[in-house]
Amino acid sequence: MSNRTGWGMTKNLFISAIGCLLLLSFLGCQTTTTSTDDWLQSDKIRVLSTTTLVDDLVREVGGEHVARLTLIAPALDPHSYELVKGDDEKIFAAHLIFYSGLGLEHGPNLHRFLRESEIAWSVGDAIIKDRPEAIVRIDGQIDPHIWMDVSLWLQGLDVVAEALEGLDPEHGAEYWERAAMYKKRLLALDAKIASMLDQVPLEKRYLVTSHDACNYFCRRYLATSEERLEGVWMERCSSPEGLAPDAQMSLRDLQKVVHELLTHKIDVIFPESNLSQDSLRKLIDIGKSSGLSIRIALEPLYADAMGEAGSNGDTYEKMMEHNARVLKENLCG
Template identity: 30%
Template sequence: MRRLLAVLVALAGALTLAGCTAEASGTAPITDGRPLRITTTTNFITDTVGRIGGDRLEVTGLMGPGVDPHLYRASAGDVQALREADIIFYGGLNLEGKMGDLLADLGRSRTVRAVTDGIPRDQLLRGPGTSEADPHVWFDVTLWQHASRAIAETLAAADPGHAADYRRNLDAYLAELTSLDAGIRERMAAVPAPRRVLVTSHDAFAYFGRRYAVEVAAIQGISTAAEATTADIERVAELIASRQVPAVFVETSVPRQTIDALLAATARRGHPAVVGGELFTDAAGAPGTPEGSYLGMVRANVDRIADALGAPAAAGG
């Protein structure tokens, strides 16, 4: 028996080597009974991988709360964690803009999977004035279901002995996401239509806006790498004043000075908008808090947006 296992392990190793050149989509089995070692980028990807993998995985997340993935550069310790991983999950669509070369390089020797690969291409949006796809898919919960399936498929292929566990965890998670999606639709529909305008510093909510019928406006584009201009601030201030939008939002992963400049420009137009709260855009909250999970960050955002824009309080809180 032990001998057979050794042969199987050797065979799995050979398959892994053969699979390396086959690029990110296919994965040969790589486990020999030990937990899979996974390294992830943003903390909401870390959370989702953890929900699907359960205790079968050793997950190392690189980016904590408040970290901006657009600007993030891997440290020496991160590179080590990436090199030790069996599988790397990242957002893709240039979300981790400064890590592209590193991830491509690592993809030659292990499975490196962009979770957004699971999303049908015709459901992706382009950023304004660019041909680049918008990476902020997670605020359309149905798109995050596709990303979750991609994670489960990748884990099942790498660890077929536990594929049934991953699929069972996935099904439970998808059911929670379906219920979350329905809750968001209901909550946003309660905001009076003229005020259903979501203003943030960077353009992270286009998918949210499309899915939940909310108009979105942002000072910066889909990446925080480009600076906001005065013209951008004046354009958004004009919209806020003309629509009498009561509140704008700061983001946990973006400095708030552009929002302060926006409020000053809005006040000059005689419309005193306020900060409606802080939204989790490109990072979930601290581990162990309700906002530390993907579901929790989305729920917290929706509550803050609906409350600040004047929706009646949600039934049962």
């Protein structure tokens, strides 16, 4: 739920969030950064984003008029993140909250808070409303990893610009202008990634990762137009852990991926920056008994989060270009 005028929270929401925090305060604060105090005291528009990817959109659109803070640190799993002690202060201080949506942030307390908040805007909900046919569904479940298709994710800029304009009409034109400028850069990035992956032979364009974060990427950049039309592009990607890494992984899940590795003669699999490589090592162990020889790529992909500040994935553009380069180099090699 969202509106264009709310600076505060409803009484019910306040009570709901307090309940969450009382229940979870024993977990301790996981997201405090050195900039939190500055953000809390800033007299700019205080924007809280759930993930670094959403924060990237806010940075580009909001510019100097906003003070930004990210709730979920890059090293943490956004699928299962729960509100913890310290988050209440951030939530109550925020003028606007942006989240990825489509079920990504499904930790029960955070999910409930976002659903009930009058100042929270979902990037994914706006995209699915505008382009429902573009949303990937796995066994009826919506795949939330829309940022892995640059041409889709850039539509989130409109959500951020609309929300900021509603709160700060004086700078509305500037927000839309900044969104348009970033959109141009992202369209160029989309074409660049497609061009990089086009150089990988078709028989090598298979992507195996820890969890199903790359379906949108595979459809956009690894599959052929015929495969997209025929709806068979999904054969180009697989993972043992499913749509969320917090879900249960069975031996059957692993064997299914090993079958894909054998069928398509895949010899490299890709770790993700914020996940352990346990499931990939299990694939290697199981595959050995079938005569499979595969390696784990040395450089991880950025999937559910951008890299830490100062890394080669600390902006969305850098992260996606890094992913394209790592895939191209390893798949071609």
